[in-house]
Amino acid sequence: MRVLMVNGSAKASGCTARALREVGETLQKEGIEYEIYQLGGDPIKDCTGCGACRKTGKCIFKDPDLTEFLEKAEKADGFVFGTPVYYAHPSGRILSFLDRVFYSAGSLFKGKPGAAVCSCRRAGEVCSMDVLNKYFTINAMPIASSTYWNGVHGSTAEQVEMDTEGLQTMRNIGHSMANLLKNENRAVMETGNRTDFIR
Ligand SMILES: Cc1cc2nc3c(=O)[nH]c(=O)nc-3n(C[C@H](O)[C@H](O)[C@H](O)COP(=O)(O)O)c2cc1C
Numbered sequence: 001m002r003v004l005m006v007n008g009s010a011k012a013s014g015c016t017a018r019a020l021r022e023v024g025e026t027l028q029k030e031g032i033e034y035e036i037y038q039l040g041g042d043p044i045k046d047c048t049g050c051g052a053c054r055k056t057g058k059c060i061f062k063d064p065d066l067t068e069f070l071e072k073a074e075k076a077d078g079f080v081f082g083t084p085v086y087y088a089h090p091s092g093r094i095l096s097f098l099d100r101v102f103y104s105a106g107s108l109f110k111g112k113p114g115a116a117v118c119s120c121r122r123a124g125e126v127c128s129m130d131v132l133n134k135y136f137t138i139n140a141m142p143i144a145s146s147t148y149w150n151g152v153h154g155s156t157a158e159q160v161e162m163d164t165e166g167l168q169t170m171r172n173i174g175h176s177m178a179n180l181l182k183n184e185n186r187a188v189m190e191t192g193n194r195t196d197f198i199r
Pocket residue numbers: 009010011013014015016017083084085086087088089119120121122123124153154155156157
């Protein structure tokens with residue numbers, strides 16, 4: 001089994017990466033592989049709602065091209081979306097990316113467990129977690145829960161290292177995700193009743 005993580009920070013070795021690694025190492029101890037997909041620092045195009053993906057199944061924008069990520073997502077069994085907190089919300093970077101991913105290929109995620117991870121200097125992790133959780137709840141994805149809000153604190157990875165409670169919360173996300181992945185009994189949901197004029 002394999003969990004695909006997204007680092008919504010431009011920093012590949014920053015606080016969010018450190019938090020994701022703690023979840024990942026717990027998954028490894030549970031016999032589950034993980035990979036962190038780095039969004040990096042290049043500009044990420046926002047969804048414009050053009051609707052082209054509704055006809056072709058593919059987002060027309062190439063910055064970045066979603067193909068590589070979607071190939072990984074198709075093979076993945078679970079997901080962790082990590083973000084730094086910017087003004088008490090997830091980074092614009094991860095929202096632009098996930099809007100395009102889910103609008104063009106949401107079916108790849110259906111029924112697979114997900115968890116949000118947020119990193120902040122001081123506050124805003126709860127609001128950010130709420131936003132990321134909505135990608136899961138609209139896609140019948142069970143949410144891997146933890147023992148406190150899904151956040152670590154710090155401005156650098158070294159400071160996150162000192163947030164022992166935050167890191168414990170991350171490890172418990174890993175245990176919770178492993179438990180969901182090993183449990184075969186998932187809800188069977190109805191599909192095919194989309195009301196186009198509402199969404
Ligand atoms: C534009 C911007 C806005 C931020 N807003 C907040 C905030 O609302 N609350 C907070 O606690 N930290 C805030 N921070 C600090 C980051 O969330 C924090 O340093 C985070 O751990 C950085 O993660 P990273 O190293 O993975 O990028 C902000 C940082 C930036 C650059």
